[in-house]
Amino acid sequence: MHRKLIWGIIAIVFVSGLTYLAVNGSKTLATTDNGKITQADFYDEVKQSSAGRTVFAQMVVNKVLDKKYGKQVTDSAVDTQYKTLKAQYGDEKFKEYLSQNGMSVKQYKQSLRDKQVMQAAVKANYTITSDQLSQAYENYVPDTTISLITAKSEDDAQAAIDELDSGSSWDDVYNQYSQSNSSVSGTGQMAPFDSTNSSVDSEIRKAAFNQDDGAYSSTPVKGSNGTYYVVRTDKMADKPAQSKIEQKLKDKITNDFISDSNNQDKMKKIIGKLLNKANVNVKDSDLKTALSGYYTAGVSK
Incomplete structure (x- = not known):
């Protein structure tokens, strides 16, 4: 997830810069004894690069998908995902993450929105088989309630487990070793989640689903964001009938399809067909081939 997310944010920053350069191209960026470099010079160089063409292609894709599927993504859905992801990092680590990747909160949220729009587009154009649904149901883990100690370090997580x-009681250990985490209440309890919930860290889910009610992780659980946790499984609900969770299963299948790097060609085929329907016409000769990968994949054979 993080690789795609970071690229999306880079695209946002890059695209904003290119737009500004195109409009304000005469401004001088640097001077030397051998002449100056203007914004127009820089823009011309960038748009002819592989990175520039890739970002341009992403711009077009976002524009087309947002027009057709953007209304399906609400601000509240983006805010919910943002708050969940931020809480799992913790305030300080989240600030570090933004700083290291040179992005603002607004840019981060925009990347989340773009991903949700992409998911909506794929869901509308990806056919799920009955075999896929049956397999997804077999692998499904129902709503599980856990309590979480968010430790400052691996050593603290291990010390909490030793206690x-x-x-020692969970409440006492939680009060001694856990950092603040806005996604939990009381002494670390989280709202119930199931195996289709991609907002909860995959390592936390793995730990929670593979131990009995009342059990806690025997070793520190390292989240994908580098934070260490102690995970206690409080209660797992009974597994519902497949018909009651079919939409959740379909969403999970689609999200897994999007996240799997092996499906890039299939993704391009879906997007390519949508670009063809949108009558995209690239005017700039330097960018004419930027979308060729999508168009080729989108042609019915």
């Missing part, structure tokens, strides 16, 4: 092993 629990020695007979």
